Amino acid sequence: MEWRESAIVLGLRRHGETSVIAELMTRSRGRHLGIVRGGRSRRLQPVLQPGNEVEATWRARIDEQLGTYVVEPAELRAARLMESAVALHGIQLLAGHLRLLPERDPHPRLYDGLSLILDHFDNAARSGELVLRFEVALLEELGFGLDLAACAATGATEDLVYVSPKSGRAVGREPGEPWRDKLLPLPLFLRDPALRPAPGEIAAGFRLTGYFLARHVWQPRGIAEPPSRAALIAAIGAAT
Known part of the structure; x- marks a missing residue:
């Protein structure tokens, strides 16, 4: 062979x-x-x-x-990556994420995402955005994808600002208002590849993906969130 x-x-x-x-x-x-x-x-x-x-x-x-x-x-x-805390923690986190997948199981979307992120680690804000998109894709590849296309309550596709922690589906502003304290904020850029994150959306995005990774992946497998994830988030925050 x-x-x-x-x-x-x-x-x-x-x-x-x-x-x-x-x-x-x-x-x-x-x-x-x-x-x-x-x-x-x-x-x-x-x-x-x-x-x-x-x-x-x-x-x-x-x-x-x-x-x-x-x-x-x-x-x-590697020499360039070693100069940046964002890059050092980022490559550790991405490798840990990929180890959640079965060995020799092809995931071309994640390979392409990894390659793209490695070329953008010199830009902390862009790195945060790309890693979040990678985590959303990882959830999909693991069978726990978020449904951000339409409101879970009304089917509307506009003004979606929340995500249900139970279903992982988007929720509109008006139907979600009575339960806003129990819903997760939805960063708009995660719905549209053409959008760049608004202030505060990177942190909200990491809370969103972290919640579902913990619920569906880490906790059922009896493993903790990788320390490199918190370190990466802190490094991005310090650099932006």
Whole structure:
């Protein structure tokens, strides 16, 4: 078995004296692990840093094996990412999010989102927006997507300003007013890719996605919210 594909490095762990097990995110094969012989060498250590893009060739006798990687540098972003607290916490969070998905399960939308975010970590406000859109997409890929198209009470598509914490559906301003203290604010930019976040919407967006990630993903699996998420939110707040 053999394949070759562009991939983004998510993480590493030691394997033997000189090798590593590389965790890569690919567009058509999802999050995929493999052994890199000599991965701890001076030549490969700078290449196998989280956030870098590589050309990876994977080989194994049968598909079910861990297999081995041969990697070549494609876009080395790690040095730039290490200069920013937003980027450092962001790549840790995104890797943690992707580990919620089954290994080798393709999620091309999330791969494309990851690639886009890595190119915008120098802009804290833009990073926050893109990470939030990534979390909304992650919920959808996990089967817990939010329905922000129309009001859950009336079916109207205008003036949607809340989200029901029970159903994950949008709620209009007027029908939601009696229960506003129990509803979650809906940042308008999450409904429209062309909109940029208004002041305060990044923080509201992280509360929204965090609520549903906790309810549907972290709590049922018995895991805590990643510390990198709070660190990222704080870093974005400090930089904007």
